[in-house]
Amino acid sequence: xxxxxxxxxxxRILDLMINSIYTHKEIFLRELLSNASDAVxxxxxxxxxxxxxxxxxxxxxxxxxxDKDARTLTVSDNGIGMTEEELESNxxxxxxxxxxxxxxxxxxxHGEEGENGDTDIIGQFGVGFYSAFMVADEITVxxxxxxxxxxxxxxxxxxxxxxxxxxxxxxxxxxxxxxxxPDGEEEQFSQYLEQxxxxxxxxxxxxxxxxxxxxxxxxxxxxxxxxxxPEDYKPEWETxxxxxxxxxxxxLWQRPKKDVTQEEYDRFYQDxxxxxxxPLATIKVDAEGLVSYKALLFIPGHTPYDFYTREYEKGLQxxxxxxxxxxxCGDLLPEHFRFVKGVVDTPDVSLNISRELLQHTRxxxxxxxxxxxKIKAELLRLQKEDEEKYRxxxxxxxxxxxxxxVGEYGAHKDLLLDLLLFPSSxxxxxxxxxxxxxxxxxDQTFIYYAVGEDAGKLSKLPQAERILDKGYEILYLxxxxxxxxxxxxxxxxxxxxxxxxxxxALPETEEEKKAAEExxxxxxxxxxxxxxxxxxRIAEARISKILKSHPVCMTxxxxxxxxxxKYFKRNGGELxxxxxxxxxxxxxxxxxxxxxxxxxxxxxxxLAKKYAELLYCQALLxxxxxxxxxxxxxxxxxxxxx
Ligand code: ADP
Ligand code: MG
Numbered sequence: 001x002x003x004x005x006x007x008x009x010x011x012r013i014l015d016l017m018i019n020s021i022y023t024h025k026e027i028f029l030r031e032l033l034s035n036a037s038d039a040v041x042x043x044x045x046x047x048x049x050x051x052x053x054x055x056x057x058x059x060x061x062x063x064x065x066x067d068k069d070a071r072t073l074t075v076s077d078n079g080i081g082m083t084e085e086e087l088e089s090n091x092x093x094x095x096x097x098x099x100x101x102x103x104x105x106x107x108x109x110h111g112e113e114g115e116n117g118d119t120d121i122i123g124q125f126g127v128g129f130y131s132a133f134m135v136a137d138e139i140t141v142x143x144x145x146x147x148x149x150x151x152x153x154x155x156x157x158x159x160x161x162x163x164x165x166x167x168x169x170x171x172x173x174x175x176x177x178x179x180x181x182p183d184g185e186e187e188q189f190s191q192y193l194e195q196x197x198x199x200x201x202x203x204x205x206x207x208x209x210x211x212x213x214x215x216x217x218x219x220x221x222x223x224x225x226x227x228x229x230p231e232d233y234k235p236e237w238e239t240x241x242x243x244x245x246x247x248x249x250x251x252l253w254q255r256p257k258k259d260v261t262q263e264e265y266d267r268f269y270q271d272x273x274x275x276x277x278x279p280l281a282t283i284k285v286d287a288e289g290l291v292s293y294k295a296l297l298f299i300p301g302h303t304p305y306d307f308y309t310r311e312y313e314k315g316l317q318x319x320x321x322x323x324x325x326x327x328x329c330g331d332l333l334p335e336h337f338r339f340v341k342g343v344v345d346t347p348d349v350s351l352n353i354s355r356e357l358l359q360h361t362r363x364x365x366x367x368x369x370x371x372x373x374k375i376k377a378e379l380l381r382l383q384k385e386d387e388e389k390y391r392x393x394x395x396x397x398x399x400x401x402x403x404x405x406v407g408e409y410g411a412h413k414d415l416l417l418d419l420l421l422f423p424s425s426x427x428x429x430x431x432x433x434x435x436x437x438x439x440x441x442x443d444q445t446f447i448y449y450a451v452g453e454d455a456g457k458l459s460k461l462p463q464a465e466r467i468l469d470k471g472y473e474i475l476y477l478x479x480x481x482x483x484x485x486x487x488x489x490x491x492x493x494x495x496x497x498x499x500x501x502x503x504x505a506l507p508e509t510e511e512e513k514k515a516a517e518e519x520x521x522x523x524x525x526x527x528x529x530x531x532x533x534x535x536x537r538i539a540e541a542r543i544s545k546i547l548k549s550h551p552v553c554m555t556x557x558x559x560x561x562x563x564x565x566k567y568f569k570r571n572g573g574e575l576x577x578x579x580x581x582x583x584x585x586x587x588x589x590x591x592x593x594x595x596x597x598x599x600x601x602x603x604x605x606x607l608a609k610k611y612a613e614l615l616y617c618q619a620l621l622x623x624x625x626x627x628x629x630x631x632x633x634x635x636x637x638x639x640x641x642x
Contacts, residue, residue: 001163001165002163003160003161003162003163004092004161004162004163004164005161006092006156006159006161006162007092010092010130011159013130014130014133014158014159015159017130017131017132017133017134018133018134018158018159020134022134025131025134025135025187026192026201026205027131027205028131028132028134028135028136029075029192029198029201029202029205029206030201030205030206030324031128031129031131031132032075032129032132032176033062033075033202033205033206033209033213034206034209035128035129035176036062036075036076036077036079036174036176037062037077037079037206037209037210037211038079039077039079039080039081039173039174040060040061040062040077040078040079040080040211041079042079042080043055043060043078043079043080043146043172044057044060046080046146053146055078059078060078060079060211061077061078061211061212061213061214062075062076062077062209062211062212062213062214063075063076063077063213063214063215064076064198064202064213064214064215064246065215065216066193066195066198066215068193070179071179071180071182071190071193072177072178072179072180073136073177073178073180073192073193073198074175074176074177074178075175075176075178076173076174076175076176077173077174078171078172078173079172079173079174080145080146080172080173081143081144081145081146081148081172081173081174082141082143082145082152082174083145083148083152084150084152084164086145087141087143087152087154087164088164090129091129091141091154091162092154092162092164132176132178133158135178135180135181135189135192136178136179136180136181137157137158137179137180137181137182138155138156138157138158138178138179139155139156139157139176139177139178139179140153140154140155140175140176140177140179141153141154141155141174141175141176141177142154142167142169142174142175142177143169143173143174143175144169144170144171144172144173144174145172146172150166151166151167151168151169152164152165152166152167153165153166153167178192180192180193195215195217195218198215198246199215199217199246202246202247203246203247204324205324206247206322206324207247207248207249207251208247208248208249208250208251208254208319208322208345209247209249209322210249210322211249212245212247212249213245213246213247214243214244214245214246215243215244215246216241216242216243216244217241217242217243217244218239218240218241219239219240219241219242220237220238220239220240221237221238221240222235222236222237222238223235223236223237223238251319251322251343251345252264252265252268252296253284253294253295253296253343253345254294254322254345257284262282265279265282265296265298266278266279266282268296269282269298269341272317272343273298273300273341275300275301277300277301277302278301279298279299279300279301279341280298280299280300280301280382280389280392280393280396281298281299281378281379281382281389281393282296282297282298283295283296283297283298283299283342283374283375283378284296284297285297285370285371285374287367287370290366291346291348291363291366291367292346292347292348293344293345293346293348293367294344294345294346295316295342295343295344295345295367295371295374296342296343297316297340297341297342297343297371297374297375298340298341298342299339299340299375299378299379299393299397300339300341300396301392301396302396303339303396303397304339307339307397307400308399308400312338313328313330314328314330314333314335314338314339315327315328315329315330315332315333316328316329316332316333316340316341316342316343316344316371317329317342317343317344318332318344318345318346318349319343319344319345319346320345320346320347320349321345321347322345325349329344329364331361331364331365331368332344332364332367332368332371333368333371334368334372334404334412335403335404335407335408336400336401336403336404336405336407336412336415336416337372337375337404338400339396339397339400340371340375344367344371346363346367348363349363349364372415376415376419379393379419380418380419383418383419383432387429390421391421391429391430394421394430398420398421399479399481401416401419401420402420402479402481402482402485403481404416405417405420405485405488405489406481406484406485406488410488410489413488413489417433417489417492418432418433418434420432420433420485422449422475422476422477422482423455423475423476423477423478424436424473424474424475424476425459425464425468425473425474425475425476426439426473431473431475433447433492433493434493436473436475437492437493437495439473440472440473440495441470441471441472444470444472445495445496445507446495446496446497446498446505447475447492447495447496447497447498448467448472448473448474448475448498448499448500448505449474449475449476449477449482449486449497449498449499449500450463450464450474450475450476450477450499450500450501451477451478451482451483451486451499451561451563452476452477452478452563452624453478453624454476454478455476455478457624458474458476458478459474459476461500461553461622462547462548462549462550462552462553462588462622463500463501463505463546463547463553463555464500465547465548465549465550466506466546466547466548467500467505467506467546469548470506474500480567480570480571483561483563483564483567484564486499499561500546501546501555501556501561501562502546502555503542503545503546503555503584504545505545505546506545506546508545516543516545519543519589520542520543522589523543523587523589523598525601526587526594526597526598526601527541527542527543527587529601529608529612530585530587530612530615533608533609533612533613534585534612534613534616537583537616537628538583538584538585538616539557539558539582539583539584540557540582540584540585541584541585541586541587542584542585542586542587543586543587543588543589544586544587544588544589546586547586547587547588547591548588549588549591550588550591550622551587551588551591551592551593551594551615551618552585552586552587552588552591552593552615552618552619552622553586553619553622553623554583554584554585554586554619554620554622554623554625555583555584555586556581556582556583556584557581557582557584558581558582560579560580560581560582561581562581562583562623562625564581565579565580565581566624566625585615585616585619586619587615593611593615596611597611597612597615610636610639610640613633613636614636614637614640617633617636
C-alpha cells in the first residue's frame with residue numbers, strides 16, 4: 001500500500017509537534033475529546049431530523065481505553081465518522097483545521113524559523129488533531145461514517161506520510177488509537193497510560209463536555225464474608241473493573257443561580273482555585289447580546305501570598321462551550337481587578353484559532369469591559385450592604401485598587417474613585433471620599449489629607465492642629481502609593497484634595513492675608529538669617545500660615561513632597577535616592593521660640609545660629625526625616641541647658 005505525503009505545511013506542523021518542547025503536552029487529550037464531542041454533536045443534530053440514525057441523545061458517548069502492554073490509548077466516539085475523502089481532507093491536509101491558522105500565527109510571531117516559539121500558542125489555542133503527535137509515535141484512526149458501508153483505517157507515524165485503507169468496523173463512529181512514545185530521559189510518556197492521570201486530565205480540561213466520557217476503571221472492594229467464615233476471618237480484598245463516567249457534564253456556571261447553593265459555589269471556588277478560605281463574594285453573569293457568555297467570578301477573602309510579586313498571574317479560565325481553552329486568560333481582566341478569580345464560558349470564541357485572531361481579541365474585550373462593570377458593581381454593593389466584608393476586601397486588595405488609580409496615567413481613576421477607603425480623623429473606621437464629602441463643614445473648601453507612617457503620628461502633626469480645630473476632617477494616608485494616588489485624583493466631586501502641608505491649606509480672608517504679609521515683612525531679617533545659616537539644607541524659611549500652637553514644622557515646595565522624597569529614598573534605587581524635596585522651614589511668628597530667635601538675631605549672632613540649628617532639627621524630627629548628625633544635635637541641646 002502506497003504512502004501518501006502530507007501537504008508541505010502539514011509536515012511543518014507535524015515536525016513541530018513531534019519535536020515539541022512544549023511542557024503541557026497533556027492538552028492533546030483535550031483536543032481529541034473535543035473533536036470527538038464535535039463529531040457526536042454532528043450526529044446528534046442529524047438524529048433530531050433523521051429517524052435513520054436510530055439513536056437517542058442519551059446513547060451518545062465517548063469512551064477511553066488503555067492497553068498498557070500494547071502502550072495504546074484509544075479515544076472512541078459514536079459520532080458522525082469520516083468518509084475516505086474526509087479522512088484525506090481533514091487529517092491529511094491542513095485545510096479547515098485550526099492548525100493552519102496556528103501555523104500562520106507561528107510564522108507571523110516568530111519568523112520562518114521560530115522553532116522555540118511553539119510554547120505559547122500551543123497553550124493558548126488548540127492545535128487540533130496533530131497535537132497527539134506530541135505524545136504518540138504512531139496514530140491509527142479507524143472510522144465509519146454515518147450513511148456509508150465501508151470503514152477506513154488511517155495510519156501515520158509522523159512526517160513521512162500516512163496510509164488509508166478499507167477495514168472492518170461495525171458501528172458508526174471513530175476510534176483514535178495512539179501508540180504512546182517510549183519514556184525518555186526527561187519525559188515519562190507512560191503517564192498517559194495511567195488510569196489516575198487520565199481521570200485527572202479529563203476532570204481538568206474536559207469536565208464539562210456534554211456527553212459522558214467513560215472508561216473502565218480498576219477498583220478495589222472487600223470480598224463478601226463467607227457464611228462459614230472461621231472466627232479469625234480476615235477480610236479479603238479483590239480488584240474489579242467498572243465503567244465510570246469521568247466528567248460531570250454540567251458545569252456549575254451553566255446551572256441557574258437559584259439551583260446552586262452558596263456552599264456549592266464556595267466549594268467549587270476552593271477546589272478550583274486552591275484556596276483554603278471561601279470567597280468574599282461570588283458574581284454570576286449570564287450575558288446575551290453582541291457576545292454571549294456565562295461567567296462565574298469570585299473575589300478572594302485574602303491576599304494570595306504571591307499577589308504583589310511578579311509570579312502572580314492574573315486571568316480567568318476561558319471555556320468555549322464547555323471545553324477549557326485557556327487557564328489564565330489575562331485579557332479578560334483589567335489590571336486593577338487582577339485579584340478576581342473565575343471562569344468565562346462563551347460559544348463565541350472557538351477552540352482553535354480557526355477564526356481571525358483580531359476578532360477574538362474584540363470579543364474578549366467586550367466580555368472584559370462587561371465584567372469590569374459587574375465587578376465594580378459588586379464591590380459597591382458590598383461597600384453599602386456589608387461594611388465589614390468590604391473592609392476585609394480593602395485590607396486584602398486596597399493597595400491594588402490604588403495602583404489602578406495611579407496606573408496608566410490615571411486612565412481608570414474615575415472608575416475606581418468610589419472604591420477607595422482611607423483612615424481619617426473622623427473615627428477609627430476608614431472612610432470613602434463620598435462619606436467624607438458628606439460630612440464636610442459648610443465653610444470647608446478642601447478635602448484634607450496628611451501622609452506619613454501612621455494615623456496616630458499624623459494626628460499630632462503641628463500642621464494638623466489648626467485644621468482639626470476648625471472641625472475639618474483629615475484623611476490619614478499611610479501607604480507608599482497614597483501620595484501618588486492623591487496627586488492623580490486631585491479632585492473629588494468638585495472638591496480639591498489638599499495636603500495639610502500646603503501653604504494655602506486654609507483659605508484666608510482679605511484681612512488675614514494683609515496681617516500675614518505684615519508679619520512676613522517684619523520677619524524679613526530673621527528669615528534671611530535662617531536661610532543664610534542653614535544654606536542649601538532648606539529652600540526657604542517662612543512665617544507659617546498653618547501652625548497654631550507649635551513653633552515649627554517642615555513642609556516642601558514644588559512637585560516633590562517630603563513623603564515622596566522618603567519613598568524614593570526607600571525604593572528608588574541609586575537614581576532616585578539623590579532626589580530631595582525643596583524643604584521649607586516654617587515658623588510660628590506667635591511662638592515664644594520665634595521671639596527668642598528674633599532677640600538673638602538682633603543681639604547675639606552665635607546664639608542665633610544655635611537656635612536656627614535647633615529649630616531646623618526639630619522640624620526634621622516632626623516630619624519623620626532623619627537628622628543629618630544626631631549626636632551634634634544632642635550636643636547642641638545640652639549646650640543650651642547650661
Ligand atoms: P478542528 O477541530 O479545528 O477542525 P482538528 O485538527 O482538531 O481541527 O480536526 C480536524 C478535522 O478532523 C475536524 O474538523 C473533523 O472534521 C475531523 N475529525 C477529527 N476528529 C474526528 C472525529 N473523532 N470524528 C469525526 N471527525 C473528526
Ligand atoms: Mg479539534
